[in-house]
Amino acid sequence: MKSSEMLSLRNPHVRISVGVTLGLLVLTALLGFIVLPYAQREADLAGLWDVICRAAGLPRDAAPAPDRPAAAPTSKVVLTAATLAKPSPQSIGRGATLAQRCAMCHGPTGISRADFPNLAGQYGAVVYKQLQDFRSGARVNAVMSPFAANLSDQDMVDLAAYYAYLPRLPAYHPEPQQIPTRIVVYGAPTRGIAPCGACHGSLDNKTGSPWLEGQSAVYLKAQLEAFASGHRRNDISAQMRNIARAMTPQEIEEAAGYYASQPVETIRAAE
Known part of the structure; x- marks a missing residue:
């Protein structure tokens, strides 16, 4: 069999390989761009396009994120050796x-x-x-x-x-x-x-x-x-x-x- 015939779509092995590859590509795209972003509970997404943009690393301005409680304040006092030195x-x-x-x-x-x-x-x-x-x-x-x-x-x-x-x-x-x-x-x-x-x-x-x-x-x-x-x-x-x-x-x-x-x-x- 000639090499050109081996790589032709008329070859059943080639058709199967191409079909499997395309199927995996579509399945991966569905999982990565739609299923997984929707599974993130903290995500606030307005629609399918926002889901795709988020998965691609390009988040859009969607609905505002829900309010979260503010972090508890911690000490911000700066003390040095000169603090309160020589009080009058x-x-x-x-x-x-x-x-x-x-x-x-x-x-x-x-x-x-x-x-x-x-x-x-x-x-x-x-x-x-x-x-x-x-x-x-x-x-x-x-x-x-x-x-x-x-x-x-x-x-x-x-x-x-x-x-x-x-x-x-x-x-x-x-x-x-x-x-x-x-x-x-x-x-x-x-x-x-x-x-x-x-x-x-x-x-x-x-x-x-x-x-x-x-x-x-x-x-x-x-x-x-x-x-x-x-x-x-x-x-x-x-x-x-x-x-x-x-x-x-x-x-x-x-x-x-x-x-x-x-x-x-x-x-x-x-x-």
């Missing part, structure tokens, strides 16, 4: 006046008699950042969010300066002193957990990280659990959320208990 006496005085509204929860001297955080001697950058986050919605609390909503930036600077100026005093109800636990001193490197002291003192202090000695164990445990669950999300770069999620319930108890039991040095954090 006038700023501290204004902060003392504003702090009278905080005394019910945080105590008249910045030491809470309940399970609220002690603020006396706390780093100014910490107080400032948390107030900013409460106002922006990056951190939510039934009491603090409405309070911070009415504060100006200068009010926050003044409050931060005042609490940083106060001397650190012994906690009102300290826990019996405990020895350092492994999670506090060494962390858990295999799970990506740095030592607590790397940011919160003892080893080093990271700008914006609070000192924790003498804080309420109930408060500390609640905050770690809130970070772990994602309910609290104002940690920049999700650093505390990642750490808290990797911690076991026992490690959370140990860390909270350890810091609550530590004696507080009577010093000014601003010095």
Whole structure:
């Protein structure tokens, strides 16, 4: 048989091959350009032409996409070594006046008699950042969010300066002193957990990280659990959320208990 006759459509093998090839081509086009685009539930397509354009990578302006809930706000506060540096006496005085509204929860001297955080001697950058986050919605609390909503930036600077100026005093109800636990001193490197002291003192202090000695164990445990669950999300770069999620319930108890039991040095954090 001549080669020209072998490639002729009169050859039944050629006709079968061509038919199968065309059939596969049509089936592939139907699946890729019509069936699969329609199967995408999130797609909002106005008609067949929009389906074909979407499959070809050329989406058309069709009906508007349905509204989606906005992403939860996260902290956008930028802290540097110069943040709140060298507060003036006038700023501290204004902060003392504003702090009278905080005394019910945080105590008249910045030491809470309940399970609220002690603020006396706390780093100014910490107080400032948390107030900013409460106002922006990056951190939510039934009491603090409405309070911070009415504060100006200068009010926050003044409050931060005042609490940083106060001397650190012994906690009102300290826990019996405990020895350092492994999670506090060494962390858990295999799970990506740095030592607590790397940011919160003892080893080093990271700008914006609070000192924790003498804080309420109930408060500390609640905050770690809130970070772990994602309910609290104002940690920049999700650093505390990642750490808290990797911690076991026992490690959370140990860390909270350890810091609550530590004696507080009577010093000014601003010095």
